[in-house]
Amino acid sequence: MSNYSPLEVTFVKGEGCWLTDTKGDQYLDALSGIGVVNLGHCHPVITKNLIDQSQQLLHTSNVYRIGNQEKLAKELCTLAKMDKVFFSNSGAEANEAAIKIVRLFARSKDIEKPVILTANQGFHGRTMATLSATGQSKVQAGFAPLMSEFIHVNYDDIEAISDYQSNANVVAVMVEPIQGEAGIIIPKNDYLNKVQELCNKNGWLLILDGVQSCMGRTGKLFAHEHNQITPDILCLAKGLGNGVPIGACLAKGVASKMLTPGTHGSTFGGNPLVTSAALGVLDVFQNTNVLENVNKMSEYFRSEFDNKIKNNIAVKELRIKGLMIGIGLDSNIIDCSQLVKKALKDNLLINVTGTTIRMLPPLIITKEEIDILISKLIKLIST
Numbered sequence: 001m002s003n004y005s006p007l008e009v010t011f012v013k014g015e016g017c018w019l020t021d022t023k024g025d026q027y028l029d030a031l032s033g034i035g036v037v038n039l040g041h042c043h044p045v046i047t048k049n050l051i052d053q054s055q056q057l058l059h060t061s062n063v064y065r066i067g068n069q070e071k072l073a074k075e076l077c078t079l080a081k082m083d084k085v086f087f088s089n090s091g092a093e094a095n096e097a098a099i100k101i102v103r104l105f106a107r108s109k110d111i112e113k114p115v116i117l118t119a120n121q122g123f124h125g126r127t128m129a130t131l132s133a134t135g136q137s138k139v140q141a142g143f144a145p146l147m148s149e150f151i152h153v154n155y156d157d158i159e160a161i162s163d164y165q166s167n168a169n170v171v172a173v174m175v176e177p178i179q180g181e182a183g184i185i186i187p188k189n190d191y192l193n194k195v196q197e198l199c200n201k202n203g204w205l206l207i208l209d210g211v212q213s214c215m216g217r218t219g220k221l222f223a224h225e226h227n228q229i230t231p232d233i234l235c236l237a238k239g240l241g242n243g244v245p246i247g248a249c250l251a252k253g254v255a256s257k258m259l260t261p262g263t264h265g266s267t268f269g270g271n272p273l274v275t276s277a278a279l280g281v282l283d284v285f286q287n288t289n290v291l292e293n294v295n296k297m298s299e300y301f302r303s304e305f306d307n308k309i310k311n312n313i314a315v316k317e318l319r320i321k322g323l324m325i326g327i328g329l330d331s332n333i334i335d336c337s338q339l340v341k342k343a344l345k346d347n348l349l350i351n352v353t354g355t356t357i358r359m360l361p362p363l364i365i366t367k368e369e370i371d372i373l374i375s376k377l378i379k380l381i382s383t
Contacts, residue, residue: 007344014041017362017369019349027347030359030373034351035180035212038239039284040362046242046280053276061267068275075282076248080222081230083256086249087270091211091237092125094247095174097264098207098233099129101251102172104258105205115169116207119155123181124174124209133174136181155179156187158194165202172205172232173198177223180212183356184319184326192227205232205255211247215239216363218322219295221285244277246270294322294363301325301370308374314381319356323365327357327377334381348376357381 011027013020017040019027032038039046053068060066073085086097099116106114118124120135131139132147135155140146153160155175164170173195179185192208199206208231213223217239220226224234232255237247247269251258268274284290302320305327309315317328329336336355343350351358361373 007341009344016040017365025347027344027349028369028372028376029349030361031349031351032239032360032362033243034238035217035360036238036241037243038215038217038363039242039281039290040364041243043242043280043284045284046244046277049276049280050244050273053273057272059268059271059273061271062265062269066270066272066275068272068279069270072270072275072278072282075279076236076250079282080234080250081252082234082250083252084250086259086264086266087275088237088247088249088266089245089268089274090125090247091209091235092127092130092247093266093269094211094235094237094249095124095130095133095209096127097249097259098174098235099133100264101233101249101255101258102205102207104263105255106171108254108258109171109203111169111171113149113169114171115149115151115164115167116172116174117161117164117170118150118152118174119176119179120152121155121182121185122152122176122179122209155182155185156191158191158198161195161198165198170202170204172207174207174209176209176213177226178213178218178321178324180324180358180360181353183328183353184321184324184358186319186321186324190227192224192229196229196231199232207231207233207235209235211235211237212360213321213324215281216285216291216294216322217324217360219291219298220322221291223321240281241274241277242281244274246274246278290363293365297365297367297370298322300367301374304370304374305377308378312378312381323359323361323363325359325361327359327381329355329357329381331355339380343376343380346376346379348373348380
């Protein structure tokens with residue numbers, strides 16, 4: 001089906017921050033498969049786990065106990081300070097599980113028409129429920145009627161949420177710690193804390209969609225750790241499998257008790273292969289200095305970019321948290337619609353959202369590779 005418009009390049013090999021195409025040309029991957037291959041392409045730990053597991057057992061189904069799944073669940077819940085987890089195949093499915101949990105929570109409170117507050121410009125997936133939760137008309141276009149229990153409010157605006165305290169049907173708030181698809185929109189330092197305070201005050205559940213911003217992307221394993229809070233529900237995917245499809249919906253307290261046998265399921269969710277990959281990911285985070293590298297490279301990118309771009313009037317703003325990087329551009333000066341193709345010709349992989357260059361480079365990127373990246377960016381926005 002023609003829902004994709006792929007660029008004219010095919011990659012056949014990857015290593016670290018680099019991809020090689022069918023012609024043998026190498027490209028600097030500053031997108032990580034859209035925030036998926038956080039530990040770099042073909043990381044040896046994840047590769048070994050996949051090879052070893054594939055030679056033993058690929059799949060059984062959740063009719064039976066799965067050792068890797070139970071081990072991963074325990075490690076994830078310990079690290080995230082959560083009680084239980086449901087495994088799926090993607091971030092959208094993790095968010096779907098969260099929405100189902102909220103509906104069951106609402107029924108337990110005799111609320112028949114539950115409302116979840118979500119954010120304008122937020123992105124939660126492309127299933128019918130998650131695109132309804134998404135605050136972007138371009139994602140929703142053509143798919144009406146949407147699910148009606150979502151109300152979109154302005155992001156990073158605590159008063160916009162506070163205004164709904166008198167609405168007895170509101171049962172949850174669902175936001176991204178950092179809005180990724182919107183162009184790396186970073187809220188005020190205390191925004192999530194204030195959202196949680198409102199949720200606690202009103203008996204609402206707080207759902208954090210950390211699909212893009214978690215798994216080390218911001219310099220901490222989970223983005224909300226910067227705020228020293230724990231949500232009621234946390235949704236993960238992307239970097240959790242480093243390229244292998246896995247999603248996770250973690251919950252604590254009353255939210256963790258909502259799903260019971262028969263209420264939800266997934267054929268492939270949490271199978272032996274994908275959980276072996278995710279266990280490898282957690283192993284790397286816990287036993288290497290990758291998070292330290294994220295923070296060092298983030299500061300290095302900021303200082304080098306600011307120093308070398310300060311006289312470029314096309315750049316309006318640098319938004320950066322860890323290695324979530326957004327470069328806001330002046331569309332009156334530069335044609336943003338052509339930047340992805342221009343970057344590709346210079347063997348650089350980026351994404352453009354509106355007037356923002358969005359980058360999610362592998363967390364293992366080095367200073368030398370940052371230097372190459374900045375050099376290519378300066379060339380890109382100077383032409």
